[in-house]
Amino acid sequence: MPTFVINVPATSANIGPGFDVMGLSLSLYLTVTAEVSDAANAVTIAYEGANSDGLSCDPKSNLITSTTLYVLQCNGINVLPSCSLRINNRIPLGRGLGSSGAAVVAGVLLANALGSLNLSRQRMLDYCLMIEHHPDNVAAALVGGFVASYLIDVDRSGNIPASEAPPSATLDEQRERELRALAADASLTLPPENIGHFVQLECSSAIRAVAVIPQFELATSKARAALPSTYETRDVVFNLQRLAVLTTALGRKCPDPWLIFRAMEDRVHQPYRMHLVPGLPEILASFNPDNTPGLLGICLSGAGPTILALAVSDFDAIAAKLQAVLARHDVDSKYQVLDIVSEGASCESQS
Template sequence: MELSQLKKDIDLSLILDEVKVFAPATVANMICGFDILGFALNEPGDEVVMTRRSEPGVVITEITGDDGRLPLDPQKNTVSASVQSLLRNLGLEHEVGVEIKLHKHMPIGSGLGSSSASTVAGLFAINTLLGSPLSREELLPYCVEGERLACGTGHADNVAPALFGGITLIRGYEPLDVIPLPAPKELHVGVIFPQVDVPTRDARQLIKEKIYLKDAVVQWGNIAGLIAGLYEEDYDLIARSMQDVLIEPTRAILIPQFYEMKRIAMEEGALSFGISGSGPSVVAVTRDAHIAQKITEKIQQHLSEAEIESYGYISAVNVDGPRILG
């Protein structure tokens, strides 16, 4: 994706000294919408502290919560590389310098958009530091490029909801076309991250290159039904539609206890249950926070009995996206 040169009038005398930004985790695919649907969570998420420095350039001085897995090299880290790209396109790479501290409050490789949250937080921070000259729509291509650096593929199903908040539909990429969808107020999810390793690239390699037309028709109907259900706040329609016949059958193989977790969720009143992004996180979709909590606790108890540690999160749909922290 090419990033066009931006022409913005930016008064360098008004640049802030420091800003702290939170960006949320996301659930990509929404079970039936592979690579085109996603929504933001209230928690977990990542924080970026960005401070203006006297020398031009972008440096990362601290990363916490990553167990030493992320590079401090500004050319290789998605946060700093995305910020560098934005400053370069604004013609400010030789005029503006910033120091970045990244605090990971969500697990890496979880299927919850860890790299997306970091990238969005960094780009939102630099835009805020500069006085917000860019709209969120103008920031999105930089977020997508950051995802390409992190994962090898520039998908927007994580970065779009992380940046805009709410539920988003990626209608197409040439040009990039993101459509906000309504988020029913009663919709809640229980997200469980089992402590098992499912690399995104490995999960993608399992996906079949060819599918049966009859399966594609079922999936198209489910996606259309889900979108209609969101607009109508029809939870029965949402439940009937959030079924994945294409991706889940293969990716579930990589997630221990997947079908047992699904059985527990559905028996306890979930509208639907499936894989978050490429996994191993799973998501139970409900219309009540208490049901989401109960399902999460029961699944975590089951995983514990199977000697699998896990994290659990309860959330409504986060409609705000990134936010500035005091």
């Protein structure tokens, strides 16, 4: 019987001014090994590694397998094929590194493999967006690299869930209800085609990501609740100007530190979320390329609390300096220096 090995990269969304638009895929992975068996209706789940606390091993409530079942049912397969899943999740949970998006992507790839569905990447993205609702993380996880994306108008499609339900690594009650409702009537919930659109942008090979990870979780629902319902035109224009520059500046062979640093400034989400990460206001106000060698720019990773620094050198020194500020605010943290990976999620078959 075949064995499938699925790898999905962590992602960082927003990247400063690109709120709900930009994503980077990073060299930190969720790995799912699925051993298909001929036992009758037997699906087992076992987690390995440190980032597994609170994750369900029940196939009915695990986000990966619930996603898999939804995709299969949309394609006429009503039960999960018997298999044994070993899941090694190296992506910290609830830290703004795309852990739930990675789980959804893994579930779609697993369905594609178990059901021999032969889905295109674009079609996989459609299924991901029926569950995750935001394209920035899942698009970057699927295709890799530096990605810009958008979602078609929900009101025009009529079929896309418009929920702002917070992503979570396990199924919260609202997410569970949504997935079960989707799976209950696959004929009505088959995703429209081309829900989301994306482009892969150039990103200099000299750039690496320093992820400083506070040792507390920040619920996406809490981070979104901190945002205003309306914005000043000048603040929207501020972000649009910088986003237009950033999409090109990161792709230059020799990145310009000050050009990128200023282009990563934001007035749409970070000012309203800074109080959720003690020390972040000081970091954003005091760090720059002149006083921090190698630094290109700093931002919240996704909704936080991880702080992402893009840099071309002195990676460990930058991390230590960021950690020192957090420590002064009584925030324990860890860090990882990560590559921006050009390859997205993969599924390999082993016989």
